[in-house]
Amino acid sequence: MTDLTVRLSDITLRSAVMTAAGCAGTGRELARFVDLSQLGAFVTRSVTRDPDNARMSMWMQPTPSGFVHGVRPPSAGLEAFLTRELPWLQQQRVRPIVSLVGTALGEYAESARRLGQIGGVSAVEVNLDTVLRDGDGQVVGDDPFTASRVVGTVRHETPRGVPVLAKLTWGGDPLRVVQAVGEAGADALVLMAPPPARTVPTGGGAARRRGRAALSGDALRPLVLDRVWRVHAAYPSIPLVAVGGVRTGHDALEMLLAGARAVQVGTAMFRDPVAAVNVHRDLRRLLEDRGVDHVHDVVGAGHVQPAAAGYVPPATGQERP
C-alpha cells in the first residue's frame, strides 16, 4: 500500500490531502459525512482576532466551473474559535491547521501569540489575501515587503516546531514574493489564494456586491498548476501545498507531479462533501497502480523534462532562500 504520509517542515501529515481554508466550516458539518481522521489535516476558516460578525459581505455566484465570491466571510473572532471550535477539532484525530487573517500587523501578531499559548495547533496558515487598514490599499500577498513582514511576525510569535504556512496571492512578481516570505521564515507555501474576480449584476442587487471578490473552483486548476510548477522549478526545496480546483485523485496527482507536496480540497466539497476523502482514496489507488511506494517519490517528478514544458528556472535562486 502506498504511503501517503508527507512531511511539512517539523510535522508529518497522515495524508497528502487536507481541506482548504474556508471550505470546510467548523469541521462538525463535514463530520456528518466523512471521517475527518482520514485527512492529512483540517484547515480552519480564516480566523480574525476580533469578532467580525456584523456584516453581510459573503456571497457566492456560480460561474463556469467555479464560484465568484466575497473574500471575507463573517468571523466570530479568535476567542470564540478557541472556545467553540478548536477543542472539538482536537478531539477528531485530525491535525488542526489554523488559518489566520487580519487587517493590521498587530492583529496577526496577537492571534499567533494567543494560538501559541493555547497549543495543540499543528500549523498556522497565514492568509495574505487581505488589505491592511493602515497600508496603501494593496493586497498584502501582492507585495513582497508587506507579505514578508506579516509572515515574519507570525513566525516570530509561533512556537518552534509549529510550521507557518504562507498562502500566496496572485498579484506582484511571484518569485520575488516567494523569496521574501521564504526569507521571513515561512516553512511552506500554500499556492494559491483565489484570484481576484468579478461579476457585474445586470439587474439590481449591486448593493451587496461591495468589497473584493475572488474566483474559486475547478476553473483555477491549470492556473495553480502553472504557479506550482514555476515555484517548484525555482525553489525545489520549499515545501508547496497546492490549492485550487482539486476535485479528484487525478487532479491531486497532477499537482504533486508539478511539485506540490500536499494538496488542499476546497470548493469540490460544496458539490460533494466527501470529495476530500475521495481524493485521498483515489490518489492512493493511482499511486498504487503506478507502483509508487511513497507519495514523496512523485513530488516534482513532472519536471524531468523541464525544457519541454517551456519553463526555464531563473539562474539564481536554485537554493532555498
Add this chain to the structure above:
Amino acid sequence: MSSGLTPSRRPRKDAAADRGRGPFRTQGEIFSVKSAGQYHQLTIVAEDVPEVARPGHFVAVDVGGELSSSLGLRAFSVARTRPSGVYGGTVDVVVDPRGPGSRWLAARAVRDKVDLIGPLGRPFSLPKQAVTCVLVGVDYAAAPLFGLAEQLRERGCGVHIVLGASTEARLYGVLEARRAALSVTVATFDASVGIEGTVTAPAHQVLARTGADVVYAAAPSSAMRDLRAVAEVAAGAGAWCQTLVEAPMPCATGLCQACTIPVLGDNWHPRIVRGCLEGPVFPAERVRWEALAPDPGGPS
C-alpha cells in the same frame, strides 16, 4: 451515476453522533414528474431520506450531470414524503424552472438518476397543544406547508391556509389546500384569481377572524418583503410565527458560508448564521429583516 457523488450511499458508521437521522448522501431515482401550474413536481425514490425528513427540511440536488461546469448543489424544500413502499420511500420537490439548475432538474424523466443529500436544515416546530394555525405560502415555497398541515391536523390543530402568487399559474397547491384546511384564501397580484394583492392583507384578516395562535409562513427570496410583512402581522396579532427563509445555498451543508442570514441570537445579540444549518425555518422575531439583503444572485 449522473454526476459528482460517488456510489457510497451511506455515511460511514463512525461519522457522526446523530448519523441515524441523516443527512444522507444518496442516489435517487425519478419516480414521477407532474406539472403544477408553472412548476414541476418531482417524486424521487431516495433511500433513508423520507423516513427522517420533516416539513421544512430540504434536500440538495446535484444538478447538471457529469459534464456540467456547475459546482454547486440546488436546494429544494421537501414538499411531501412517503415512507418505504414497493419502490422504496419517496420525497417530492416542487421545482420552479427559472434558472439553469432548476431547469435541468425539471427536465429529468422518469427513471433518471439524481444524486442528492438530505434531509438538511431545521424543520418547522410543531405546537404541543391543539391550537389554531394559519399557514401562509407564496409561490412554490408553499409546498412544504401541506405536509405541515397534515401533521398539525393529526395533533388536533385547526388549519387555515393563505396562498399567494403574482398570477394564477404561479400559485401552488390550491386544490390540495381545500382538502387540507378549514379555510383557504387565495391572493394574486394581478387578481387573476382570488383577492387582488399580496398575502399580507388576507393573512391579517384570517388571523383576526380565527384568533389563531400560530402562523407558519414560507416565501421565495424574491418575496422576502411579503414574508416580513406576514411576520409583522403575526406579531401584531400576538401570534407565534415561524418563517421559512429562502437563501441561495451553493453547498447546502454548512461549508461555504454563502447563505448567511442575520438573526438575533442568545440574549438578542445580533449574529450571522448559515441559513442551511440554523434555518431555513426561523422564529420570525429572531430574523433581522432589515439587514436581510434582497436576493443578490440571478436565478439558479
